[in-house]
Amino acid sequence: MxxxxxxxxxxxxNRFFEQVDIDQAEKILNQLLLCKGAIILTGIxxxxxxxxxxxxxxxxxxxxxxxxxASDALHGDIGIVGPSDLVLFLSKSGESQELLDLLPFVxxxxxxxxxxxxxxxSRLAKNCADSILLPIEKExxxxxxxxxxxxxxxxxxxxxxxVALMHAKNISIADxxxxxxxxxxxxxxxxxxxxxxxxxxxxxxxxxxxxLIDVLHIxxxxxxxxxxxADEEEKLAGIFTDGDLRRAxxxxxxxxxxxxxxxxxxxxxxxISPEQLVREAIAKMEEDxxxxxTVLPVLREGRVLGLLRMHDIxxxxxx
Numbered sequence: 001m002x003x004x005x006x007x008x009x010x011x012x013x014n015r016f017f018e019q020v021d022i023d024q025a026e027k028i029l030n031q032l033l034l035c036k037g038a039i040i041l042t043g044i045x046x047x048x049x050x051x052x053x054x055x056x057x058x059x060x061x062x063x064x065x066x067x068x069x070a071s072d073a074l075h076g077d078i079g080i081v082g083p084s085d086l087v088l089f090l091s092k093s094g095e096s097q098e099l100l101d102l103l104p105f106v107x108x109x110x111x112x113x114x115x116x117x118x119x120x121x122s123r124l125a126k127n128c129a130d131s132i133l134l135p136i137e138k139e140x141x142x143x144x145x146x147x148x149x150x151x152x153x154x155x156x157x158x159x160x161x162x163v164a165l166m167h168a169k170n171i172s173i174a175d176x177x178x179x180x181x182x183x184x185x186x187x188x189x190x191x192x193x194x195x196x197x198x199x200x201x202x203x204x205x206x207x208x209x210x211x212l213i214d215v216l217h218i219x220x221x222x223x224x225x226x227x228x229x230a231d232e233e234e235k236l237a238g239i240f241t242d243g244d245l246r247r248a249x250x251x252x253x254x255x256x257x258x259x260x261x262x263x264x265x266x267x268x269x270x271x272i273s274p275e276q277l278v279r280e281a282i283a284k285m286e287e288d289x290x291x292x293x294t295v296l297p298v299l300r301e302g303r304v305l306g307l308l309r310m311h312d313i314x315x316x317x318x319x
């Protein structure tokens with residue numbers, strides 16, 4: 001049964017994309033872009049829930065928006081609507097009496113009005129300044145009653161508008177992060193290398209002239225899976241990893257223990273600056289699927305400031 005319903009809904013959504021008026025949708029988008037005030041969404045029942053979600057998405061992606069309850073609006077909340085605002089009325093039928101009652105009062109306040117409906121000749125579509133039809137043949141509900149397909153296309157339309165506005169406004173990852181300071185999403189897009197790196201005495205530092213046998217205890221004790229090889233000014237010269245240790249023993253046998261790190265290290269390690277996001281560090285660690293790395297030196301002007309470990313990234317829930 002569920003597979004059959006999935007297939008039916010997929011066909012319904014495909015028909016929506018095939019039939020929706022793209023030119024009219026672009027016109028609606030341009031009106032949103034030109035709006036000097038807030039983009040207000042309202043609706044009744046399930047359409048109201050979708051309107052509230054779309055408004056929340058707009059806010060989180062950098063567009064000033066809020067949801068207006070149609071019933072509460074007629075009891076005082078309409079005072080928040082101003083002449084520079086734009087109100088989107090979501091309704092499948094376009095005949096919801098609460099929205100029809102609200103519409104003239106919104107228009108008296110000078111706000112622009114757009115009906116988002118699935119019935120072409122509805123009163124809401126006729127009386128708003130503009131409208132768009134979200135075409136559907138029927139609800140997924142077997143009785144064609146419960147809002148299912150209609151709310152799905154409303155949500156699709158609203159989310160596409162929100163992302164289109166992001167593109168048009170050039171909302172950067174930093175702008176997005178500014179609106180999401182807490183929780184998993186906030187950490188993922190605000191944590192920088194400096195926030196998570198090992199530093200100070202926790203760093204597995206050694207020098208170019210050190211013999212491998214003399215620094216093995218650092219490799220073991222610091223539990224970082226690597227040695228950061230630095231010069232006298234603590235500028236990074238290279239990195240020596242657990243994998244390099246295995247390869248050195250295989251190639252040189254016991255002679256590897258008497259070899260200096262300058263001859264065993266990788267002199268061209270990947271690194272990151274302390275200001276860069278942890279998500280950028282993850283991308284750098286995984287950019288070569290054939291040679292994934294689990295540690296990344298953190299440098300400023302070549303000097304070792306810290307070490308970022310994939311283990312700590314995973315422990316922080318950032319991947």
